[in-house]
Amino acid sequence: xxxxxxxxxxxxxxxxxxxxxxxxxxxxxxxxxxxxxxxxxxxxxxxxxxxxxxxxxxxxxxxxxxxxxxxxxxxxxxxxxxxxxxxxxxxxxxxxxxxxxxxxxxxxxxxxxxxxxxxxxxxxxxxxxxxxxxxxxxxxxxxxxxxxxxxxxxxxxxxxxxxxxxxxxxxxxxxxxxxxxxxxxxxxxxxxxxxxxxxxxxxxxxxxxxxxxxxxxxxxxxxxxxxxxxxxxxxxxxx
Ligand SMILES: Cc1cc2nc3c(=O)[nH]c(=O)nc-3n(C[C@H](O)[C@H](O)[C@H](O)COP(=O)(O)OP(=O)(O)OC[C@H]3O[C@@H](n4cnc5c(N)ncnc54)[C@H](O)[C@@H]3O)c2cc1C
Numbered sequence: 357x358x359x360x361x362x363x364x365x366x367x368x369x370x371x372x373x374x375x376x377x378x379x380x381x382x383x384x385x386x387x388x389x390x391x392x393x394x395x396x397x398x399x400x401x402x403x404x405x406x407x408x409x410x411x412x413x414x415x416x417x418x419x420x421x422x423x424x425x426x427x428x429x430x431x432x433x434x435x436x437x438x439x440x441x442x443x444x445x446x447x448x449x450x451x452x453x454x455x456x457x458x459x460x461x462x463x464x465x466x467x468x469x470x471x472x473x474x475x476x477x478x479x480x481x482x483x484x485x486x487x488x489x490x491x492x493x494x495x496x497x498x499x500x501x502x503x504x505x506x507x508x509x510x511x512x513x514x515x516x517x518x519x520x521x522x523x524x525x526x527x528x529x530x531x532x533x534x535x536x537x538x539x540x541x542x543x544x545x546x547x548x549x550x551x552x553x554x555x556x557x558x559x560x561x562x563x564x565x566x567x568x569x570x571x572x573x574x575x576x577x578x579x580x581x582x583x584x585x586x587x588x589x590x591x592x593x594x595x
Pocket of ligand 1: 428440
């Protein structure tokens, strides 16, 4: 059995984003307090960070204790999708309308200042609060898995064997509406105390980026299968 919808490309996200461009509204929980000028509620900024990131960290309370679990995700419009086994504690807990907090962090550089105190990192990060809903409909689940796969490698879904009904039923997909959201962004050089600028110590930024190395073909790959373009030219910035 094959599930149809979800034939949307990355362009669909961009078009939908343009229609949804109103900024997020800060709430008591999402008001950035330390260095608030680094905080932003700009939807475009938030979505660029989410689309470039690969891993989110999901915080929730299970059996009365806090837990934070790293996991993959994908975004379509104003919804974040995560997926996992039906047996997973996280998915069982989150599927029961638990409050969750999701973070995504991109580290853009090490900010090496002249004093220990002013060392920092250049980063872009997002914090999301909300409650996720279980996606029950199989076609919608399939569409969400397409979103998830496209997020990791655009073009991959169109080439691979897609989930069958058993696989879909064994997978829990959760949809988290992007409503209560903030981003925080630091850019630029170190900000040292004026008297420290004369110190004879190197200072500046060491930029960091996630860059792929040469692909390693699977040992069992039949001969003659070329490396796809989206693998050869993989770039997290190109979303
Ligand atoms: C980059 C990345 C992407 C991932 N993507 C997915 C995904 O898309 N879907 C998915 O279901 N899972 C994903 N995982 C795995 C995820 O982190 C959990 O391990 C998984 O959901 C298993 O849940 P569980 O119910 O067994 O864990 P739980 O029963 O909730 O975990 C029990 C305990 O196991 C330990 N534990 C669980 N996971 C980890 C971990 N990752 N690292 C260290 N200790 C751990 C913790 O101590 C935790 O309290 C990803 C992990 C990483 C690092």
